[in-house]
Amino acid sequence: MSDVIGYERVGDVAVLTVRNPPVNALSQAVRQGLWDRMDQAEADAGARAVMIVGEGRAFFAGADIKEFGKPLLAPFLPDLIHRIEASPLLVVAAMHGVSLGGGLEVALGCHYRVAVPGARVGLPEVHLGLIPGAGGTQRLPRLTGVEPALEVMTSGRHVGAQEALRLSILDAVEDGDPRTVGLAFVDGLLSRGAARRPVSALPLPEAIDWDAAFAATLAKGRGQISPAWCVRAVEAAYGGSFADGMQAERKIFMDLMETDQRQGMIHAFFSERAVSHLPELKGVAPRDVAHIAVIGGGTMGAGIATAALLSGLRVHLLEMSAEAGAAARGRIEANLAGALKRGKISADDHAAMLGDALEIVTDYAALAQVDLVIEAVFEDMAVKKEVFARLDAVCKPGCVLASNTSYLDIDEIAQATSRPGDVLGLHFFSPAHVMKLLEVVVGAQSADDVVATGFALGQRMKKISVRAGVCDGFIGNRILATYRTCADHMILDGASPFEIDAALEAFGFAMGPFAVADLAGLDIGWAVRKRKRAEGQAPSRDATYADRLCEHGHFGQKTGRGYYDYAGGARTRVPNPDVMPLIEADRARMGITPRDFAPEEIVRRYMAAMVNEAAKVVGEGIARRPLDVDMVLLFGYGFPRYRGGPLKWADMEGLPGLLDDIRRYAAEDVDFWAPAPLLEQLVAEGRCFDDLNKER
Ligand code: CAA
Numbered sequence: 001m002s003d004v005i006g007y008e009r010v011g012d013v014a015v016l017t018v019r020n021p022p023v024n025a026l027s028q029a030v031r032q033g034l035w036d037r038m039d040q041a042e043a044d045a046g047a048r049a050v051m052i053v054g055e056g057r058a059f060f061a062g063a064d065i066k067e068f069g070k071p072l073l074a075p076f077l078p079d080l081i082h083r084i085e086a087s088p089l090l091v092v093a094a095m096h097g098v099s100l101g102g103g104l105e106v107a108l109g110c111h112y113r114v115a116v117p118g119a120r121v122g123l124p125e126v127h128l129g130l131i132p133g134a135g136g137t138q139r140l141p142r143l144t145g146v147e148p149a150l151e152v153m154t155s156g157r158h159v160g161a162q163e164a165l166r167l168s169i170l171d172a173v174e175d176g177d178p179r180t181v182g183l184a185f186v187d188g189l190l191s192r193g194a195a196r197r198p199v200s201a202l203p204l205p206e207a208i209d210w211d212a213a214f215a216a217t218l219a220k221g222r223g224q225i226s227p228a229w230c231v232r233a234v235e236a237a238y239g240g241s242f243a244d245g246m247q248a249e250r251k252i253f254m255d256l257m258e259t260d261q262r263q264g265m266i267h268a269f270f271s272e273r274a275v276s277h278l279p280e281l282k283g284v285a286p287r288d289v290a291h292i293a294v295i296g297g298g299t300m301g302a303g304i305a306t307a308a309l310l311s312g313l314r315v316h317l318l319e320m321s322a323e324a325g326a327a328a329r330g331r332i333e334a335n336l337a338g339a340l341k342r343g344k345i346s347a348d349d350h351a352a353m354l355g356d357a358l359e360i361v362t363d364y365a366a367l368a369q370v371d372l373v374i375e376a377v378f379e380d381m382a383v384k385k386e387v388f389a390r391l392d393a394v395c396k397p398g399c400v401l402a403s404n405t406s407y408l409d410i411d412e413i414a415q416a417t418s419r420p421g422d423v424l425g426l427h428f429f430s431p432a433h434v435m436k437l438l439e440v441v442v443g444a445q446s447a448d449d450v451v452a453t454g455f456a457l458g459q460r461m462k463k464i465s466v467r468a469g470v471c472d473g474f475i476g477n478r479i480l481a482t483y484r485t486c487a488d489h490m491i492l493d494g495a496s497p498f499e500i501d502a503a504l505e506a507f508g509f510a511m512g513p514f515a516v517a518d519l520a521g522l523d524i525g526w527a528v529r530k531r532k533r534a535e536g537q538a539p540s541r542d543a544t545y546a547d548r549l550c551e552h553g554h555f556g557q558k559t560g561r562g563y564y565d566y567a568g569g570a571r572t573r574v575p576n577p578d579v580m581p582l583i584e585a586d587r588a589r590m591g592i593t594p595r596d597f598a599p600e601e602i603v604r605r606y607m608a609a610m611v612n613e614a615a616k617v618v619g620e621g622i623a624r625r626p627l628d629v630d631m632v633l634l635f636g637y638g639f640p641r642y643r644g645g646p647l648k649w650a651d652m653e654g655l656p657g658l659l660d661d662i663r664r665y666a667a668e669d670v671d672f673w674a675p676a677p678l679l680e681q682l683v684a685e686g687r688c689f690d691d692l693n694k695e696r
Helices: 028-043 077-085 102-109 124-128 136-144 146-155 161-166 178-191 210-220 226-236 242-257 260-274 299-310 322-341 347-354 381-394 410-414 448-460 476-493 497-507 513-520 522-534 545-551 579-590 599-619 626-636 646-653 655-666 677-685 689-695
Strands: 005-010 013-018 049-054 090-095 098-100 112-115 120-122 291-295 314-318 358-361 372-375 400-403 423-428 437-441 464-468
Touching: 005 028, 013 028, 013 178, 028 049, 028 077, 049 178, 077 102, 077 242, 090 102, 090 178, 098 102, 102 120, 102 136, 112 178, 120 161, 124 146, 124 226, 124 260, 136 146, 136 226, 136 242, 146 210, 146 226, 210 226, 226 242, 242 260, 260 626, 260 646, 260 689, 291 299, 299 314, 299 322, 299 423, 314 322, 322 347, 322 358, 372 381, 381 400, 381 410, 400 448, 410 423, 423 448, 437 448, 437 626, 448 464, 464 626, 476 497, 476 513, 476 579, 476 599, 476 626, 497 513, 497 599, 513 522, 522 545, 545 579, 599 626, 599 646, 599 655, 599 677, 599 689, 626 646, 626 689, 646 655, 646 689, 655 677
Parallel strands: 013 049, 049 090, 090 112, 098 120, 291 314, 291 372, 314 358, 372 400, 400 423, 437 464
Antiparallel strands: 005 013, 423 437
8 A cells, every 4th residue: 555645543533644745745646545444443442433634834735737728637636535524433634734715625524623823724726726625615614604705615715724613614723743633632532432424414504695695606716617616616515415516516526627717827837937937047155145235215126125024134225315315214214114014914024023133324325234235216217227336345245236227128137236246137017026026137147056045035025036038128028118119009990098907907907007007107218218219219109198198197096187087085986088089189180980899809909019028028038938927917017917927828819810910911011010039939839828937
């Protein structure tokens, strides 16, 4: 018999120890092992109870996600759980670490559950585009009531041990080693002659208005369907026997398994872990970083300093004057007050972060001993070069020198120092203490251990760190510039910003591009356009309506008006009536007769532009793999997670059709729509982007 499940008799108790590192996923070998060990326990003379306990980090992290999308292998999890629950022996789950998805469902199949205080339970299947598929929707409501069960399932959140006890998911919480705690609990049950207590036999709680709950959950899902299907699965418990409910749950689970949403979300799950696995960094030790400096205390610099403080680093923040330093401190204080209010840090942490850990300075000499510097000053090459030359003069040897520039050439910045190997880009997204994305921009001379240090810092700050090469805009902003241009072209040709936002929000973006522009501030794009025009890089179809808006002082949310009017607050936006006349003036000046755009065409063109530019970014090596682009768009640009990312979406849509459309659009504008060579190559070879993820 395999060692994946250890077997041991301790008095009357058969102890089944799960050993499937790193997280005890319920692979086929684990399922078979549990089944066989249950048989063994039942055949073991004198055994009165079974205790299931996990070795290592978790009880069970759930089904083995790597098996999804392939033919499922027996024994199937629902059958195993039924087999456990039906055992004549008393079965107890002794839980620690996480018990998630199928892992919690195994525990719900046991007759009792005891956990240590640090344990967490949850049914996170919705985050994989699924519902609990092994009885979770049928058993959990019998313990907690319908509404708490639906809240746990539709949010997919982790529930701490004490809360799980209050919700009756757990029968007891005891401190100690899980095995010892479990054995003591089983002994207690046996000595008081406790009966088996199959959850499936418990009465159903009061029903709810299922249609209303389904509709509300669907609306909340912003296009994601699996949370709403949790409601239908729980409802099915009320339609017949327990077995009927299980069958209905399984059908919904298997139907969702076939969806693009399941594929997209599982792609996201593995990709967000794969982004920081880079072959060239294997075995490369990062430099030690305990104390950093941030240059510039504007919104970005203060956000970066906040993220650093929250991750336990000491921070020196350099500003030009005492007044500017005080303003920077105020911004950091406001950010940290938010973290305190949301319970992310304790009052003691808060005090320490604003006390010893943070020092505002105005003199570069104060930075002599820091381990890493992040420059976040005005986006101007001359200014950046001056900052880096000064850093070069004062920082200790081995100090990592990073720029937070969002588009400038890191190699040129590095040349302002005598140590280009120590220089790299660390491109944060605003607000830097909230947004998860970090682009680690690798210059031509950036040393491997400097790059490894960038990734280590990202991990410490709990960011999704993606390697990017040097080009104007790196991965994200370069692709953004292209799909924004596509949107601008559609506006000139007849679509309104409001139609475009509505179409893309229906596609699943958190916000359409014009609502995003209003949030970011229209003055940012205005400054970039002015710079590009001054450099002779004006776009071929240079519209002026956005400049006119800025000239009127309409910078978006911060001035109360941009593309939208925010008189009713940030959440209630209505189109700004000044916008369409400005657009119409541009169309008239350019001799354009506007035409209608259906929402489908808006989405198709916008996505085609995004995918085409993304393919160029991968083809040129700016992004290592398609999945790197996908994670940048997911974590930095509000791309809907359930679609996996633009290149996963493109694979699922079909690359040949997309290339045909791009070629068709190229008849209108041959330069803008020039097909990416990589896209043409993949289509010619009958391959898809995901094939490259596996190769690189
Ligand atoms: N299946 C396969 N591999 C898994 C896994 C799973 N369920 N959960 C985690 N892993 C892998 C990760 O991919 C990672 O592998 P690499 O080291 O090769 O990248 C490794 O285990 C460690 O995971 P993390 O890096 O995420 O470690 P962590 O400590 O930060 O988090 C965790 C651990 C909380 C368990 C987290 O991995 C997680 O949330 N996992 C997913 C849990 C989940 O969704 N379970 C439900 C599965 S669906 C189901 O069970 C359906 C059903 O009803 C039948």
